[in-house]
Amino acid sequence: MAGVTIRLAIVDDHPMVTGGLAAALATAEGMAVVERGQSFEDAQSLLVRDDLDVILLDVRLENGNGLQALAERGPRDRPAVLVISSFRTSQYIAASARYGAAGFLLKTVPLATLIEAIRAAAAGGSIFTQDQLQKGFVQLPPRDREILRLAQDGRSNKEIAGILGVSAKTVESHLTDMYHRFEINGGRIELTRRAEAEGWLDIEPPGRAATEVRTGA
DSSP: OTTOOEEEEEEOSOHHHHHHHHHHHTTSTTEEEEEEEOSHHHHHHHTTOTTOSEEEEESEETTEEHHHHHHHHOSOOSSEEEEEESOOOHHHHHHHHHTTOSEEEETTSOHHHHHHHHHHHHTTOOOOOHHHHTOOOOOOOHHHHHHHHHHHTTOOHHHHHHHHTSOHHHHHHHHHHHHHHTTOOSHHHHHHHHHHHHTTTSOOOTTSOOOSOOOOO
16 A cells, blocks of 8 residues: 555544554554544444544443444444454454454554554455454343343342342343353352453444443443
8 A cells, every 4th residue: 555645543542542552653654643532432433434444443432342333333344443452352352353343452562563454454454363263252142141240230149030020040040051151160250250351241232222331341
């Protein structure tokens, strides 16, 4: 893409990060940061802009999840998206690939690596490694999501049953199924800790009526 300026947008909820990235990328030939955002709504609007080539998209925004905005965008080639995060979370990596990003990078990557990735993404390429593409995306059924979220809040099976209008036995059955499915041996505590660490509930699959509060935690 010699002689062509790659038009970039950065979406990150930390102004110092955005400013630092913009200043660093200003040293790269043929690149210009033309837009910045920090909220979920900013991500939504920038992801459908036809005048941008590449978006550097953070995951944990000030009021939502950047990957949620990417998932809701649907299939689209431009602008290309490079997901950047401080967290090497398997669910984030898998969701990035699943919902059409060109790659997933940690914010600690060397500038030269980032610049190379931006150029590859602008040219229509993918920078996912084979290892990243093998990350499994955890997509839970709606009822499992509800039960798991309430369990993460510390609710007992009886309390969850009362909230959802089902029996305590039904709640236990769903939890037991998740233990088996994800090879959980430590019961509820291990399940909720793993789900939190891996971000299982951070992204609501598109196409479903989203009644949950988007999480940026």
